Every structure is written in structure tokens, then in C-alpha cells.
Amino acid sequence: MNNSPILTSEYSALVGATIHISPTEEPIRDGVVLMQGEKIVSVGQRAQLQFPETAQVLDCFGLTITAGLCNSHVHFFERKWADAAKIPAPELARQLQDMLTRFGFTTVFDIGSLWENTRRLRDRIDSGEILGPRIRSTGEGLVPVGGLPSDQVLGMMGVMKLPAPEIADAAGAAAAAIRLLDAGVDGIKLFASAPRSTPLTEGAIRAAADEAHRAGKPVFVHPNNAADILTAVRGGVDIIAHTTPHSGPWDETLLAAMKDHRVALTPTLTLWKYYMRHDRLSVQEQITNMEVAQLRAWLAAGGEVLFGTDLGAVEYDPSEEYALMAQAGMSFPQILASLTTAPARRFGDTEKVGRVARGLEADLAVFRKDPAVNISALASVKYTLRAGKIIYRAPVGL
Numbered sequence: 001m002n003n004s005p006i007l008t009s010e011y012s013a014l015v016g017a018t019i020h021i022s023p024t025e026e027p028i029r030d031g032v033v034l035m036q037g038e039k040i041v042s043v044g045q046r047a048q049l050q051f052p053e054t055a056q057v058l059d060c061f062g063l064t065i066t067a068g069l070c071n072s073h074v075h076f077f078e079r080k081w082a083d084a085a086k087i088p089a090p091e092l093a094r095q096l097q098d099m100l101t102r103f104g105f106t107t108v109f110d111i112g113s114l115w116e117n118t119r120r121l122r123d124r125i126d127s128g129e130i131l132g133p134r135i136r137s138t139g140e141g142l143v144p145v146g147g148l149p150s151d152q153v154l155g156m157m158g159v160m161k162l163p164a165p166e167i168a169d170a171a172g173a174a175a176a177a178i179r180l181l182d183a184g185v186d187g188i189k190l191f192a193s194a195p196r197s198t199p200l201t202e203g204a205i206r207a208a209a210d211e212a213h214r215a216g217k218p219v220f221v222h223p224n225n226a227a228d229i230l231t232a233v234r235g236g237v238d239i240i241a242h243t244t245p246h247s248g249p250w251d252e253t254l255l256a257a258m259k260d261h262r263v264a265l266t267p268t269l270t271l272w273k274y275y276m277r278h279d280r281l282s283v284q285e286q287i288t289n290m291e292v293a294q295l296r297a298w299l300a301a302g303g304e305v306l307f308g309t310d311l312g313a314v315e316y317d318p319s320e321e322y323a324l325m326a327q328a329g330m331s332f333p334q335i336l337a338s339l340t341t342a343p344a345r346r347f348g349d350t351e352k353v354g355r356v357a358r359g360l361e362a363d364l365a366v367f368r369k370d371p372a373v374n375i376s377a378l379a380s381v382k383y384t385l386r387a388g389k390i391i392y393r394a395p396v397g398l
């Protein structure tokens with residue numbers, strides 16, 4: 001596999017593809033993306049777009065290009081990421097490809113891991129030592145007192161030990177949030193409730209959320225049921241990290257509260273299917289139908305969706321998540337928005353990523369087929385580029 005940058009000349013061009021420049025605009029057929037260094041300098045039809053003869057050309061005839069994808073709910077908490085400073089570079093690069101870049105992800109938001117470890121991982125990528133995606137992280141999530149799973153349970157989940165701060169009250173929540181924000185995290189994650197512990201109060205959630213917002217950072221909540229969502233929304237969180245299929249349909253009160261507070265949802269539909277895999281088929285179907293119905297209701301309310309799978313807790317292939325989102329009624333433009341423009345807007349990146357447009361970073365996903373025709377094509381990636389560099393190239397023959 002060749003991971004070298006294609007940029008040996010100043011200009012490079014992806015030539016011949018169908019280009020979905022954004023979810024809302026008509027695609028360009030037989031198009032060209034011209035890049036200079038890390039940036040996109042022009043996008044247009046091949047017949048109309050002039051580009052320098054010295055430009056290095058990557059043949060993309062028959063392929064389809066979108067902006068690089070964002071997964072807004074991942075975790076670098078599996079044991080494979082432990083001691084991130086010491087993992088040999090080739091191994092670390094392969095792990096990042098396996099989990100993310102081979103599926104077109106150029107940006108991820110990690111919402112629960114060891115901050116110091118994830119920061120080291122990110123440093124190795126951002127220094128150029130290892131090819132990988134842009135990473136944001138909340139670091140350790142805040143949990144209710146006694147809410148942290150035992151080391152034994154974490155071990156069975158394949159997760160490294162996570163000394164998360166346990167929160168008793170508003171003062172404790174504020175203090176824990178400030179500690180994390182001072183350490184440099186990009187957002188705050190709260191677990192609204194946990195087995196065998198008292199759920200966080202609205203006041204505690206608000207105390208942490210206020211600190212995050214003062215620092216200009218988003219707040220994510222892990223809810224276990226609809227009541228958790230309502231408390232969290234009233235407490236000022238920004239992103240609901242899961243659907244909650246075990247607590248029945250989302251009613252009008254909940255949907256209205258979510259909408260009024262302008263929250264976004266990462267549906268994580270595959271997660272519940274995965275956790276229910278040992279249950280009877282009829283039970284599995286019931287849960288799947290419920291989570292799909294919750295997402296459908298949220299869409300009908302005009303709610304914002306950010307693609308998110310709880311990656312690290314589930315299998316890496318996102319195919320099933322795309323299929324379930326489509327089953328909930330999401331069109332290709334809506335799914336593409338959840339992967340590109342919606343997270344860019346939510347995380348303040350619209351001037352940098354999320355579209356295939358002049359002046360933006362050349363973060364691009366190149367697919368074998370057009371996902372507008374069949375959504376499953378979103379999981380079949382030929383090249384992934386970050387800032388003009390190929391950070392994933394599918395093995396020859398695939």
C-alpha cells in the first residue's frame with residue numbers, strides 16, 4: 001500500500017469523477033477537483049476547468065467524490081490505543097485505517113476516552129508522523145457517583161481502564177468540567193444516568209454545560225432513556241449521543257423540548273442492534289423498529305442529525321448504520337449532510353471543511369460508486385484525502 005502524498009508538484013487534480021460538492025447542490029459530472037497544497041483551489045466540469053499542465057493527476061473516472069466524512073461519536077478507548085505515544089508508527093497507522101480512514105472519515109469527535117492518551121495520538125497525527133483523521137475529544141466523560149462500569153466489565157468490552165470523574169452535585173460537575181477544559185479538551189461529555197446510581201440532576205448538567213459553553217465548546221450527553229434526554233436538554237446540552245429504543249417512542253413533549261433547545265442527535269442505530277445480538281430475533285426487530293421510529297420522529301420534527309455510531313464500541317464497518325438511516329427515511333442528501341455540512345456547522349468548521357469548495361481544506365472521500373444511487377456505496381472507499389494528502393488508498397484489485 002502506498003501512503004505517500006500525491007503532492008510532489010504544487011498542484012494536483014482529481015479528474016473525471018462525479019462530485020457531490022455539497023448535500024444541497026447538483027452534482028458535477030465528469031468533474032475536476034484542483035488542489036494546491038492543502039487547499040481546494042477550484043472545482044468544476046472537466047470540459048470547462050483549466051488546470052496547470054504540471055498538476056499531478058489522479059484518475060477518478062467512474063468514481064464519486066464528496067467532502068471528507070465526519071463521525072461525531074467515536075471512542076479511542078479500546079485497549080489497542082493504550083500507550084499511544086509508544087505504539088509503533090506502522091501499527092498505529094494501520095489501526096487508524098482499519099477504524100476510520102478506509103471508510104472515508106477525515107474528522108472524528110471522540111466522546112469518551114483517556115484525554116492524555118487521545119491527545120498523544122492526535123499529536124502524532126498532527127505532527128505528520130502518522131497519517132490519520134482530524135481528532136477532537138471530550139476526554140473522560142463525567143459519570144454519576146458509582147456509575148463507572150467495573151474493570152471487569154470494561155475488560156470484557158475491550159476498553160482500557162478509564163478513571164472518569166464521578167459527579168455528586170453541581171459544584172462537582174463544574175469543577176470536573178473546568179479541570180478537563182483547562183487540560184485542553186474540545187467538549188464535555190456527560191452520562192445522564194448509569195445502572196445502580198442516582199441520575200445527574202438538571203442543575204449538575206447545567207453547571208458542566210455552562211463551563212463548556214463559556215469556553216466555546218459543545219456538550220454531549222449519553223442518555224439511557226427519554227427522561228434522561230429531557231433533563232439533559234433542559235440542562236443545556238448540545239448533542240444527544242444516542243437514540244433510546246428501550247424507553248419507548250419519543251413523545252411530542254420530548255421532541256418539542258429537543259427542537260426548542262436546538263440539539264443535534266447522533267442516532268447510533270447499529271449500537272443497539274449490536275448489543276441485542278444475543279437476544280431473540282423478535283426482540284431484536286422490536287428494538288430496531290423503535291430506534292428507527294425515534295429517528296424518523298426526530299426528522300419529522302425538523303431535528304438535526306450528526307452521523308455517529310459509537311465507533312470503538314461497535315464493528316467498524318458503517319454500512320448497516322447507513323442502511324438503517326435510510327430505513328428511517330433519510331435521503332442521500334440528508335445522510336451526506338449528517339456526515340459533512342451538519343457537523344461542520346455544529347463544530348464551527350464551515351470555513352474549513354464539510355464541502356468540496358474553493359478555499360476549503362482538501363479533505364475528500366472518493367467512492368467506487370455513487371452513493372446517491374445506492375447508499376451502501378458510502379462504505380466502499382477508494383481514496384481518502386486529508387488536506388491534499390492521500391491518507392488511505394484501497395489495495396489494488398479492490
Ligand SMILES: [Zn+2]
Pocket residue numbers: 073074075111112241310313
Ligand atoms: Zn459512546
